[in-house]
Amino acid sequence: MTAPRHFLQFKDFSREEFDYLFERTRWIKQQFKSYHQYWPLVDRSLVMIFEKASTRTRLSFEAGMQQLGGSAIYLNTRDSQLGRGEPVEDAAQVISRMSDIVMIRTFEQEIIERFAGHSRVPVINGLTNEYHPCQILADIYTFIEHRGSIQGKTVAWIGDSNNVCNTWLQAAEVFGFNVHVSTPPGYEVEAERAGLYGNDHFEQFADPMDAARGADLVTTDVWTSMGFEAENEERLRDFADWQVDEEMMKVARPDAVFMHCLPAHRGEEVAAEVIDGPQSVVWDEAENRLHTQKALMEFLLLGRV
Numbered sequence: 232m233t234a235p236r237h238f239l240q241f242k243d244f245s246r247e248e249f250d251y252l253f254e255r256t257r258w259i260k261q262q263f264k265s266y267h268q269y270w271p272l273v274d275r276s277l278v279m280i281f282e283k284a285s286t287r288t289r290l291s292f293e294a295g296m297q298q299l300g301g302s303a304i305y306l307n308t309r310d311s312q313l314g315r316g317e318p319v320e321d322a323a324q325v326i327s328r329m330s331d332i333v334m335i336r337t338f339e340q341e342i343i344e345r346f347a348g349h350s351r352v353p354v355i356n357g358l359t360n361e362y363h364p365c366q367i368l369a370d371i372y373t374f375i376e377h378r379g380s381i382q383g384k385t386v387a388w389i390g391d392s393n394n395v396c397n398t399w400l401q402a403a404e405v406f407g408f409n410v411h412v413s414t415p416p417g418y419e420v421e422a423e424r425a426g427l428y429g430n431d432h433f434e435q436f437a438d439p440m441d442a443a444r445g446a447d448l449v450t451t452d453v454w455t456s457m458g459f460e461a462e463n464e465e466r467l468r469d470f471a472d473w474q475v476d477e478e479m480m481k482v483a484r485p486d487a488v489f490m491h492c493l494p495a496h497r498g499e500e501v502a503a504e505v506i507d508g509p510q511s512v513v514w515d516e517a518e519n520r521l522h523t524q525k526a527l528m529e530f531l532l533l534g535r536v
């Protein structure tokens with residue numbers, strides 16, 4: 232049996248494969264918008280394992296699989312043996328004998344790597360502490376839809392150097408754009424954790440205004456990610472000067488777009504005027520999770536069609 236292909240971190244796919252996925256996304260989205268039935272995955276089932284909460288990821292994978300003619304099964308830690316200490320390797324053996332593709336949202340990246348190592352079917356990372364590759368797949372597709380090629384552009388990441396930030400940094404190497412990161416002291420990017428090859432595509436700035444200056448895309452995320460709730464109060468204090476507000480958007484390029492993976496906290500990492508303002512593309516960004524992941528599942532299950 233040949234080893235299945237997985238999408239566990241952004242750099243698992245090549246630039247050429249992403250270009251193909253985006254081409255398929257455009258076509259699949261068009262079918263959906265014009266109410267054309269496209270059922271290439273009839274009889275295929277997706278198992279979705281959630282060890283953390285979700286709205287968009289669950290909905291986009293579940294609806295996406297149904298729209299492609301297949302079915303989706305939801306498992307969470309609380310209601311399955313996963314929460315009672317069944318070894319990840321055993322769960323992978325069993326789940327992958329009963330399904331065609333698996334999506335996992337969990338804590339350490341190591342968990343999903345172990346699962347994939349024992350899975351007979353493709354495994355997709357639906358967010359780990361380290362990465363959120365499906366999010367950046369949708370984000371780059373959204374940028375291209377609004378502004379064209381992202382190559383050579385500048386993305387400003389303001390706030391926590393978390394899983395979403397790490398994935399932007401990996402994507403910068405694949406697509407050849409720059410990421411300007413500004414975090415409070417003590418929360419800087421750890422290149423090794425981000426899985427970077429080098430430092431060619433990113434620069435850290437002490438002052439968030441400097442990071443945003445001249446950017447084509449300004450983006451941020453919650454100050455406290457899932458799993459880090461115990462640090463919430465301390466983070467509220469530490470991140471207070473890292474809010475993306477109208478002043479910050481003014482120093483970016485006039486045609487800069489604002490993105491946020493959501494859920495957002497208005498008045499914390501982003502001002503309401505920005506996320507609800509004319510430069511914000513957050514709803515397109517959320518919707519594109521559906522279309523890009525449908526292309527991803529099609530590719531992992533059927534290859535090039």
Ligand code: CP
Nearest residue numbers: 285286287288492493
């Ligand atoms: N952006 C994102 O992954 O949202 P959910 O946590 O709602 O899935």
Ligand code: NVA
Nearest residue numbers: 393452456457492493
């Ligand atoms: N960084 C956030 C993203 C949520 C979609 C978290 O991990 O909670």
